[in-house]
Amino acid sequence: MNTKQPSLDTVADRLVELSNQPFGGKAKGRYRIAVKLVRDLAGRRRLYEDDIRALTRALLERGYVLIDMDNFFVVMNTNTFVNYRRANEESLA
Secondary structure, three states: OOOOOOOHHHHHHHHHHHHOOOEOOEOOOOEEEEHHHHHHHHOOOOOOHHHHHHHHHHHHHOOEEEEEOOOEEEEEEHHHHOOOOOOOHHHHO
């Protein structure tokens, strides 16, 4: 683990970079990453709610979504959601 803690903005930049790198059989795109690896990137033993919230905001500013799945995070581009179907009042009736 790093002794110097990078800013969460720096961690967000690195997570965005990963989205554009080929791995896992895909050229780029959404991916999941273990909480431990994000802690390592951040140079921290723990990620607190405030840290995750700040990282989520930093990624949103860059056009990405961070989804906390307890043991791992999912990183996705916000454009992924553009073509999702929308629920409306009629669909809820």
